[in-house]
């Protein structure tokens with residue numbers, strides 16, 4: 046009974062990256078929450094060894110529900126199996142990645158059991174009563190709401206890419222508990238064929254260095270120089286929403302609540318004010334450098350290195366200097 050549950054979403058024979066991210070969240074919160082970390086996996090018997098691998102990443106238990114009908118994801122079927130498991134085992138917390146699959150599943154489970162659900166969390170804390178505080182942008186994404194569920198388990202979906210992935214442990218701990226289901230509920234869904242999506246991978250995916258630009262860069266031509274800098278630093282170009290809407294760069298470069306989430310080792314923001322809607326997408330950056338004429342801009346306050354100055358001048362100077370050093 047109890048436990049910090051994570052939904053183990055499959056992706057091409059492994060688990061979706063967000064599962065490893067949720068494991069790092071659980072490990073970080075464990076000293077305060079003191080809940081057993083459990084990943085719940087559904088699938089056919091022959092995926093047992095893949096499921097067991099999660100024990101190397103901090104799962105103290107893998108609950109593996111087995112039936113041939115669970116070979117591929119179906120919202121209604123998976124939701125019923127999970128709802129029954131929750132009703133029977135009564136976890137304290139249940140987190141899902143805010144992926145298409147997690148967003149289809151979590152509300153069905155919450156709805157079936159009459160539970161609260163916080164969508165798209167980007168941070169967590171534990172309050173003095175030992176409850177999970179679920180943090181997400183709210184009210185037109187203008188404030189950070191801190192939400193504590195009244196129902197148990199406390200359920201939330203978590204934005205992928207915000208948290209680092211759990212590192213493997215030297216020694217795995219815990220056990221895999223295999224639950225062979227004799228029957229499963231019938232599903233109204235049949236898979237006819239699988240058509241891979243057309244969505245290209247974001248140019249920002251996995252970038253270790255991100256150089257991002259905002260309206261302070263003044264023109265599309267100035268913005269284009271970011272691509273030169275990104276190339277020199279083996280990085281990727283990010284942008285704020287207004288500059289995407291101005292047509293300076295395509296929307297796949299947008300960082301923030303309406304765009305991508307990045308967690309590079311180095312993020313440099315040129316002429317970016319640092320509105321919450323943008324910063325939620327770069328909060329996980331290790332080192333933040335901001336260049337802005339206004340020292341009071343929120344991104345300047347958040348930055349590890351804040352450079353007060355004209356980004357349209359500093360950007361070409363920086364490119365020239367890096368070229369000199371490299372040559």
Ligand SMILES: Cc1cc2nc3c(=O)[nH]c(=O)nc-3n(C[C@H](O)[C@H](O)[C@H](O)COP(=O)(O)OP(=O)(O)OC[C@H]3O[C@@H](n4cnc5c(N)ncnc54)[C@H](O)[C@@H]3O)c2cc1C
Pocket residue numbers: 185186258259260261262263284285286287288299300301302303304315316317318319320321322323336337338339342354355356357
């Ligand atoms: C529902 C909703 C969703 C949103 N989603 C997103 C999102 O996903 N991503 C996102 O980025 N935004 C998003 N926004 C918009 C967000 O609120 C901000 O308006 C936006 O991030 C600001 O972009 P900016 O920093 O480029 O522009 P501004 O806020 O106009 O800031 C420009 C900055 O440049 C500085 N500056 C001016 N001239 C110079 C110069 N020569 N050199 C250096 N600095 C200079 C200024 O001091 C200022 O700080 C969203 C808004 C809403 C309401």
